[in-house]
Amino acid sequence: MQVIEILREASKRIYENVKDLAGTVDAAGDFGVGAGGDISRNIDIIAEKTVLDYLKEVNFECTVLGEECGRVELSENPKGFVIMDAIDGSANAVRGVPFFCSSLAFATENKLSSVTDGVITNLSNGEMYWASENKGAFFNNKQIKVHKKDPIYKIIGINTSGASIDLMTRLNPIYENYEHTRHFGANALEMAMFAKGLMDIFIDLRNKIRIQDIAAGYVIVKEAGGILLDENLNQLDANLSYDTRISFIAAANQGILDEIMSKINK
CATH class of the missing domain: 3.30.540.10 (Fructose-1,6-Bisphosphatase, subunit A, domain 1)
Known part of the structure; x- marks a missing residue:
């Protein structure tokens, strides 16, 4: 098999x-x-x-x-x-x-x-x-493929569960500029839905995600044509350690990535 x-x-x-x-x-x-x-x-x-x-x-x-x-x-x-x-x-x-x-x-x-x-x-x-x-x-x-076209509604997946005040302040421009933000409580399934084209970008900058939460989503997003980066906008990678905690950004294309990051990196 x-x-x-x-x-x-x-x-x-x-x-x-x-x-x-x-x-x-x-x-x-x-x-x-x-x-x-x-x-x-x-x-x-x-x-x-x-x-x-x-x-x-x-x-x-x-x-x-x-x-x-x-x-x-x-x-x-x-x-x-x-x-x-x-x-x-x-x-x-x-x-x-x-x-x-x-x-x-x-x-x-x-x-x-x-x-x-x-x-x-x-x-x-x-x-x-x-x-x-x-x-x-x-x-x-x-x-399936990530959503490449300009969408009717831009849907921003963003996990802020337990986020610090500093991180929420940094992310606030997203909430000010976009009406359709989403988080449902299961990162892996949200990554899968992103890969299917149901969201345009998925952001988790809390530095709390474990490898178990992201490993399957990693290859699914990659094979669906998505961009996967760490918080420094480098290619996402990490050791398979229980001590590992990561942040990541999954974007459908460079355009939406640049648009969102320009707002939170001001």
Whole structure:
């Protein structure tokens, strides 16, 4: 089996196992702080176990880097890393807000830039976004591209959850100049929707995002033709470490990137 097929099947199994849990008492629980630093909920544990069980079933030789479980060695000779946020948007999932997803990626080396395959599944409806390096990005079975034309409405995705006063002051010109800003509570799914052309730019400058949140979105956005940069407008890259926290900007084209950055960099 190809790597992308393994990730897609694992993602499908997560959906089947958690689709009826969202918003129920069984979704919650407190299982302590996971490897990523957040409280692990029952729905997180079930989703991660689903992936780990499947990878063992198909004997996929890899090292898993999970949001909750941490580093799990599934082989003495791993082919690479499976980067797993089995539930991105756990707060939405526990409360029953229908915007949460699974994010699975595969990297050949200990760098974000070595991610070759990624799958993001909207766990409220089973819709799947996926990509493999140099093979394009897809929504279910239809190829997708970022929005390149001048849109009727410019939609700005921007994550400011827990942002500092200084950062909010810097970002304020966006709110003053654009009516249509969005954040839904699951970065991975928002990156996937950006790749589908539903937003023109997605910004997260909080320096809080973990690799698990962005790895699948990284390759999907790249294969959909998007621009991915760090806060210094350099090509986005980072180590696959649990200590790594990053900021990023995903833009559909250079024009929208220049337009937005000119406002917040004054």
